[in-house]
Amino acid sequence: MNKYLKVILLIISFSLLQISSSYSNEEEFVSSISYDEIYDPLEPINRAVLNFNFFIDDIAIRPIVKTYKFIAPEPVEKGVSNFFNNLKEPIRTVSFIFQGEFYKSFNSIGRFTINTLTSLGTFDLASRVGMEKNETDFGITLAKGGVSSGPYIVVPIIGPSNLRDFSGDVVEYFVDPISNNVPNREYIAIGNGLNERAEIDEQLDRVRDTSSDRYEMIKSIYYQNRNAQLEEEYIQNLPVPKIYIE
Amino acid sequence: MKKLIVLFCVFYSFSTTYASEVTAWFENESNQFLEIINNNEGTESENYERYKFFINKNFAVKSIAYGLIGENIVEKSSQNELSLYVEVFTDYLIKTIYKLANSNSSSSIVLKDVDIKNDIYIIKSQINDKKSSASLYWKVIDTGSSYKIIDVIVENTSYFVTKKSEFNKILRKNRGSLEALVKEIAKI
Numbered sequence: 019m020n021k022y023l024k025v026i027l028l029i030i031s032f033s034l035l036q037i038s039s040s041y042s043n044e045e046e047f048v049s050s051i052s053y054d055e056i057y058d059p060l061e062p063i064n065r066a067v068l069n070f071n072f073f074i075d076d077i078a079i080r081p082i083v084k085t086y087k088f089i090a091p092e093p094v095e096k097g098v099s100n101f102f103n104n105l106k107e108p109i110r111t112v113s114f115i116f117q118g119e120f121y122k123s124f125n126s127i128g129r130f131t132i133n134t135l136t137s138l139g140t141f142d143l144a145s146r147v148g149m150e151k152n153e154t155d156f157g158i159t160l161a162k163g164g165v166s167s168g169p170y171i172v173v174p175i176i177g178p179s180n181l182r183d184f185s186g187d188v189v190e191y192f193v194d195p196i197s198n199n200v201p202n203r204e205y206i207a208i209g210n211g212l213n214e215r216a217e218i219d220e221q222l223d224r225v226r227d228t229s230s231d232r233y234e235m236i237k238s239i240y241y242q243n244r245n246a247q248l249e250e251e252y253i254q255n256l257p258v259p260k261i262y263i264e
Numbered sequence: 265m266k267k268l269i270v271l272f273c274v275f276y277s278f279s280t281t282y283a284s285e286v287t288a289w290f291e292n293e294s295n296q297f298l299e300i301i302n303n304n305e306g307t308e309s310e311n312y313e314r315y316k317f318f319i320n321k322n323f324a325v326k327s328i329a330y331g332l333i334g335e336n337i338v339e340k341s342s343q344n345e346l347s348l349y350v351e352v353f354t355d356y357l358i359k360t361i362y363k364l365a366n367s368n369s370s371s372s373i374v375l376k377d378v379d380i381k382n383d384i385y386i387i388k389s390q391i392n393d394k395k396s397s398a399s400l401y402w403k404v405i406d407t408g409s410s411y412k413i414i415d416v417i418v419e420n421t422s423y424f425v426t427k428k429s430e431f432n433k434i435l436r437k438n439r440g441s442l443e444a445l446v447k448e449i450a451k452i
Contacts, residue, residue, distance in 0.1 A: 056429075092394075092395060224363065224364055227363045228359075228360040228363050228364060228452065229430065230430050230431075230434065230448050230449055230451070230452060231430045231433050231434060233433075234429045234430045234433045235426055235429070235430055237429065238425060238426045238429035238430070239421050239426060242420055242421050242422060242425060242426070243419075243420050243421065246420035252420070253386060253388075253401050253417060253420075254379070254381050254386060256403075256415070256417065256422050256424070256425055257424070257425060257428070258331070258384060258403055258414050258415055258424060259324065259327040259328050259330065259331025259332075259414050259415075259424065260331060260335075261327060261330075263324075263326040263327050263330060264326070264407075
C-alpha cells in the first residue's frame, strides 16, 4: 500500500510541475522578479488556509513551542536543532549532485559523517573545522534545472510554498535516504516540523506584531528567502526607492 | 604604463576615502543603535522617542515612503494627502523598527564589508546576541551632507520589499486610494 501511495504522490507532483511550467511566466525564475506581482491565482484559498494555519498554531503548536523554548536550556535547544539539521545532510548531498555542485555534495556528506560520528548530530563540529553548512533542497534543484515556481500556495499546517517547491518537498520525503531507512519516520517528520517552527518563532511573532497584511508579508518573505538561495547578487539586485527626497 | 598606475592609485585612494567615510559613519550610528536597543530602563514612550530620533536622523524617510507607493500614486495625490501619508508612515516606520528591534538584546553589530553599486552603499554587517547571530545589510545613500539609510535587510528579508508588497496589496484592494492606505497603516 505504501509503495502505491509513493508512486501516486510522485506522479501527482510531477504532473503538477508540468501544469506549473505551462502556467507561469518563464522569466519568473530568473528572479529579478517584481515582488508585488508574485503569481498567486489561488489567493482566496491560500488566505483561508493561512487563517486555518494561524488558528491551529494559536491553539496547539505555538503553546508547545513557547513551552519548549521556555523549558529547554539554550544548549539543548541548539542540540535538537543541530540533530534535525544533520538528518537533512544526506538529502542535501543528493540535491547537490543533481545540481552538479559536487564540492558542496562532498561537503554535505562529510559534515554528516563527522557530526554523526562525534555527537549523533547534536553538535556541529564540522562547521568548527571549516565545513560550513550549505542550504539546498529539491525545490532549488528544480529551479536550477529551469522549472518555474508556479503559483504560490499555502499548504495546510506546513505553510508557505509554491508548486515547484512543494513538489520538491514531496519528492524529498520519499527519496530521503535517512527517513526511508528508519522506523516511525512520521515522528521524525513531526519533530523536524516542530523544530523548524521553533526556529522561526521570533519571526512569526514579528509578523503578528508589525504587519498590515500578514498574508502579503509572509508571501513576500518566503519569496525573498527562496530568491536569496537562487541568485548570487540577490542583495545588490533588490529594488530600492528610486530617488532621494529631502 | 606609469600613467595607468597613477590613475589606478588616484581612483583607489578616492574609493577607499569614500569607503572609510561611510564606514566611520556606520560605526558611529550602529553603536548608537545598539545603545537604543539595549537601553530598556526608560519608559515605553522614552524608548520610542529614542528610536524616533535615530530614524529621523538616519533614514531617508520620505524617499522610502514615496518609493513604497510608487510614482503613479504620488503623481495623482494632492500635496496634503502626501504630507499626511508621510507623517503617518514615519510613525509606522518608527513603530515597526521599534517592534522588530525591541524583542532582542544585541551585544554587537560587526561590520563585514562595504560595497557600492549604482551610487548605493551596501554595508554588510552581522548582529549578534547571546543566543545567535544574523546577517544585516544596510543600503545607504550619500546625500552630500549626510548618509541616509534607504533599506535594511535582515537575513535576506528586505524591509522595503516586504512593505512594498503589503502596501501595494492595500492600494490595489482600495483602487489606489492613498487615504485607505493611511487608515490601514495607522492601525499598527
